[in-house]
Amino acid sequence: MGLEEYKGVYVFAQQVDNKLSGIAFELLGKAKDLAKDLDTDVTAVLLGKDVKSLADELAAYGADKVIVVDDPALETYRTEPYAHALASVINEYKPDIMLVGATAIGRDLGPTVSARVATGLTADCTQLDIGDFPMVAIPGQEQKHKQLLMTRPAFGGNTIATIACPDNRPQMATVRPGVMQKIDKIEGAKAQIIEFNPGFEENNRYVEILEVVKAVSDTVDIMDAKILVSGGRGVGSPENFKILEDLAEVLGGQVSCSRAVVDSGWKPKDLQVGQTGKTVRPNVYFAIGISGAIQHVAGMEESDLIIAINKDEDAPIFDVADYGVVGDLNKIVPALTAALKAELAKKD
Amino acid sequence: MKVIVCVKQVPDTKGGVQFNPDGTLNRAAMLTIMNPDDKAGLEAALRLKDQYGAEVTVITMGLPKAEDVLREAMAMGADKGILVTDRVLGGADTWATSTTLAGAIRNLEYDLIITGRQAIDGDTAQVGPQIAEHLGLPVISYAEEIKIDGDSVVVKRQYEDRYHMVKAKMPALITALSELNDPRYMTPGGIFDALDAEITTWGRANLVDVDDSNLGLKGSPTKIAKASDKVRKGSGEKVNLDAEESVAYLVGKLKDKHIV
Secondary structure, eight states: OOOOOSSSEEEEEEEEEEEOHHHHHHHHHHHHHHHHHHHHHHEEEEESSSSSHHHHHHHHHOOOOEEEEEOOSSOOOHHHHHHHHHHHHHHHHHEEEEEOOOOOOHHHHHHHHHHHOOEEEEEESEEEEEEEEEESSSTSSOOOOEEEEEEEEEETTTTTEEEEEETTSSSEEEETTTSHHHHHHTOOOOOOEEEOOOOOOOTOOOOOEEEEEOOSSSSSOTTTSEEEEEEEEGGOGGGHHHHHHHHHHHHTTTEEEHHHHHHHHSSSSBBSTTTTSOOOOOEEEEEEEEEOOOOHHHTTTTSSSEEEEESOOOGGGGTTTEEEEEEEEEHHHHHHHHHHHHHHHOHH | OOOEEEOOOOEEESOOOOOOOOSSSGGGGGOEEEEEHHHHHHHHHHHHHHHHHHEEEEEEEEEEGGHHHHHHHHHTTOOOEEEEGGGGTTTOOOHHHHHHHHHHTTSSOOSSEEEOOTTTTTTTOHOOOOOHHHOOOOOEEEEEEEEETTTTTEEEOOSSSEEEEEEEESSSSEEEEEEOOOOOOOOOHHHHHHHHEEEEOOGGGGGGGGOOOGGGTOSOOOOOEEEEEOOOOOEEEOOOOOOOHHHHHHHHHHHHHOOO
């Protein structure tokens, strides 16, 4: 296999209902960094029906080229037509790197495509770099340069591994949503648009979609939330959770809680974080009035950023918090909500 | 109807996570369990057995001690257990694991293959779809409900903000979420029978249509460049200010981190 034939950093530009998902922009932001290190360009792969008009938006967030596969078969996500489309793009255009979001779509599409094009896939990456493999030269073993080094947590976040794919192309990774930064929008940017259609023929692998049911409420599973505002017994009453809900709303987050809150009947079980509840890894976890029992910590310590507010300065939650504030949550939380609201209004 | 369930023996990272004094994971002290998503998949298969008289075969790839997880499955009600174990299969990534399991499954008849969505040690969610790809089967990931409809299977497929009801002609492969069901307990009689039950053990020679270049560490396209037990993070900053200063402090931190 001529690995040097494979060039460019490619991104699967996920869209749902003809609206680009946030992960598409995040991947483009990272792809731009990688492309710079490799002295190459960034290509977005856009699959769907009547999606060509989304190409400008991809250009505005860093795509130099957009490969569009526009076909009625791709209207709603199904593994097979999407895998066929993406695998055909890979075989035709030979990317060096192929990034896919670690979403409910990407974690289905990624493995199927990687198996089809016979390459490796590293799941749920939280960091991507260009570097050498092996990272330190080993006598008697060729050290390859400009490899994609993919870093991911494993063992429930207790270990961190950096993985390379030195002998197969493309180097494929799924990337955890909410980790990479999108670039500032470049108004009026245009990408080179390449239309491609490998042809779609139904076979035994095509499934039939009988029904699509969208979630009626705006309550996202706390495991999927990017920002969690979590309350403990220190919040004082079920009514007082209102101040946490207000903070969550300003930040576009969700409210969750500790076991004590569920045991008191203040909140339902599906909002409980911890060993007997859910394990969450949001970008930001506010622990408000939560003492931080080890069972609670086990369910949230992998959060990227932990902010604790508690009146007890010896509360164990401060041992895992990145930023701890000792004080009265009844004063601090509403004031924080107001300050963030003002801050966000300034930006718009 | 014949159902194959792929299961994995994993360290119990939930209840009994043990740490060494330096903050690294103490693997030797950890118990092993049947991977939770796989157990939900097994329960789904056992319900098909209850309802339609399906024959349920559990298969695992691992060290010889992974036999325990097959006996547990049989004590819950599975009919057959197959252990795929061989020195040459060690160090496999998801690609090499899926080629191995596909190679083993090619020996078997089946209408449905059920795997867990992901294992709690690797969290990749890759092996199920990759097995389907090697076997040329339709795959439906993230199953929350499974029903049989004639020669097809109807699955409630979960996404972040919606679900799809999806119908696939069998044979098909489904990856199961823990939310699918509450797995049954082993029965005393089941445990007793499972102790004596015969477990089929297969090695490299039993794998059908798989090249050596796709097996084990050598056959794994992904290579570990560096691995470290994550040192648990220590406490960060703690401030004790008045409410107004506290708010200014937090807003500043959130801005630094590009949250707002």
